[in-house]
Amino acid sequence: MSVSVFDLFKIGIGPSSSHTVGPMIAARQFACHLQAGPGLAAVQGIAVELFGSLSATGVGHGTDKAVLLGLAGFEPDTIDPDQIDPTIAAIRASQTLNLLGERTVPFIEKEHLLFRRKSLPLHPNGMCFHAFDAQGTEIAQREYYSVGGGFVIDAAGERVLNQVGSAQPGSAGHAQGLPHPFRTGAELLAQCQATGLSPAQLMAANEAHWRSAAEVRRQLLAIWRTMAGAVQRGCASTGHLPGPMRVRRRAAELHRNLKAHPEAALRDPLSMLDWVNLYAMAVNEENAAGGRVVTAPTNGAAGVIPAVLHYYVNFLQGAREGSAANEDGIATFLLTAGAIGIIYKENASLSGAEVGCQGEVGVACSMAAGALAAVMGGTPEQIENAAEIGMEHNLGMTCDPVGGLVQIPCIERNAMGAIKAINAARMALRGDGQHVVSLDKVIKTMMQTGADMKVKYKETSRGGLAVNVVEC
Ligand code: SF4
Structure with a gap:
């Protein structure tokens, strides 16, 4: 690894x-x-x-x-x-x-x-x-x-590696001497059981192989701030996205509306979902406009993890912004998501062109689900279960961007991925971590399904919505 x-x-x-x-x-x-x-x-x-x-x-x-x-x-x-x-x-x-x-x-x-x-x-x-x-x-x-x-x-x-003069942290490209190597969900769980560490703690120890603990934390918080910046810019930007479809940016208007009618939230307990949708759409509109985002784990799926992390920080965490408790939770979230992402990277694919959107929004949903379960107090088994649920219900999802642009269905799809991730975490946390389909089995199924998928559904814009929705 x-x-x-x-x-x-x-x-x-x-x-x-x-x-x-x-x-x-x-x-x-x-x-x-x-x-x-x-x-x-x-x-x-x-x-x-x-x-x-x-x-x-x-x-x-x-x-x-x-x-x-x-x-x-x-x-x-x-x-x-x-x-x-x-x-x-x-x-x-x-x-x-x-x-x-x-x-x-x-x-x-x-x-x-x-x-x-x-x-x-x-x-x-x-x-x-x-x-x-x-x-x-x-x-x-x-x-x-x-x-x-x-x-x-x-x-x-x-x-x-993007190494020549790069400011990108990246890995050192070697794994020899990693304290807790793992390639699969089963190996991750075995490491947790053997050491008593959580997935985030294992990841932190592995990252310390490449850079100091303080540097790991600094870089994780820089990732978080970039995610938050994308949400803020997305909520402030109006007009249309690039391309012939002239897709209207919706996040700013939704943000205004949610801020202007707080009493509506009291009447409708599910209005929290509007905020989660807002976070994801804001990031993906920013991405579609060529703005600054965090690849998480891809750009097409860049909104899912920031949306669920904002949900955690704004609705669940309760710690003062910038406090150590706040930052600990953010670091745990990102490290856990990273542990799950590594298993996909090692065993399957993060490429819509290779396995369809299940490899982008599906993987982001799985990473976010496991990460949310972790910061909500889940055991390693519940975290693995949440990640598995997050992918199981994205299996077979095709990639068919209309006009070859990362706009339709991508922007709304990120919002749906974030909501699914929250539900996956909640379902896993209501159980005891025991479940029939393991994360490794669902990843294997995702890869096989991607291999069987016709090429026209894999980021070619030659199938699905891309041919049934005519560009203007
Ligand atoms: S539909 Fe294709 S381009 Fe859009 S987010 Fe999914 S994988 Fe990426």
């Missing part, structure tokens, strides 16, 4: 971790490879091929822009979202691209950024980068795959 909680929760930009964050990391990595290899001075031309799902829905997901920004040296965790449009406009107007900000080469998108319908062998989200010298001879070529959640691998299947 070499996945850190900070691999699952990464600060980035919208709208997609697999189609925006991953390609930006891959493109920058290729430029760094050129810098370290033949040298940027030798490069006279660049060409990029996008394959499979990156080709099918890449424009709607911003893959084209992400590749240009990555080649120019930008990183998803540090780029200022307000810089993106002017930078892209300058590249397009000048038909040149400044590699890592050091070497200007011609770049005409129609000729040098090519969308290929077929898929490369390792994963539906494949990319191939080429560099040429003054004679037009290819001097470097690299394949990368964006395998979901902002994770990138190369043609050898090796993980590509």
Whole structure:
């Protein structure tokens, strides 16, 4: 196990971790490879091929822009979202691209950024980068795959870390010497039973293998603040989302309405659900607009975990904001969610292009359910049960974004995922942790179901709502 909680929760930009964050990391990595290899001075031309799902829905997901920004040296965790449009406009107007900000080469998108319908062998989200010298001879070529959640691998299947000059914490990429290694739900439970530690405490000990406990806490709270910032910006932003459908942003109006009519909450005990919906929609509208969000574990599913965490902080916790008790609860929530996310990453997939939306919103729901059960006092068995319920009732969920945009059904789907997670935690906490379907069994089923799913339902926008709802 070499996945850190900070691999699952990464600060980035919208709208997609697999189609925006991953390609930006891959493109920058290729430029760094050129810098370290033949040298940027030798490069006279660049060409990029996008394959499979990156080709099918890449424009709607911003893959084209992400590749240009990555080649120019930008990183998803540090780029200022307000810089993106002017930078892209300058590249397009000048038909040149400044590699890592050091070497200007011609770049005409129609000729040098090519969308290929077929898929490369390792994963539906494949990319191939080429560099040429003054004679037009290819001097470097690299394949990368964006395998979901902002994770990138190369043609050898090796993980590509966003490491060169990156502010992204990430893992150290090795697991030797981890005090409590686990790959499955059964192993996690066995570790808890053997040590008497909770999943969050096990995770904290494992993270301390890579960085100090104080640094772990600092970074977890930075993740939380970024999530909270996305909710706040989403609640303050009006107008329409990018794209031809002109989807109206709804979070700001809902927020105004909820604040203006507090007495309605007294009449309707379920109005708390309106707030949970609001948190999720605010984040996903921000994501769809290309804003700053946390990949949790993907961008398409970025609203579920912040929504459930806000529900916990605002409605259940009762501790003063910024207090140690408040921060302890937030850290426990994120560490537990991370422990569950690792099991999915190790045994299945976080990629809508590989297994459908069950691998994005389904996984986020499962992580959030287990995390909520943990901070509500659940035992390790109840936490595992909550995570299992959170996935069991998302099995088979397809990915069919209308217009190739991460808007419909994605925004509402996150709200539904958050509500399901809360219910899953509550069901698990009413039991004793004993249950028939284990988390490992449901993850295996999710992966098999994803493999059997027709390609048109896996982030290609060639099936489901994507073909039955006509773009205007
Ligand atoms: S339908 Fe689900 S998997 Fe597909 S883009 Fe939307 S959130 Fe991601």
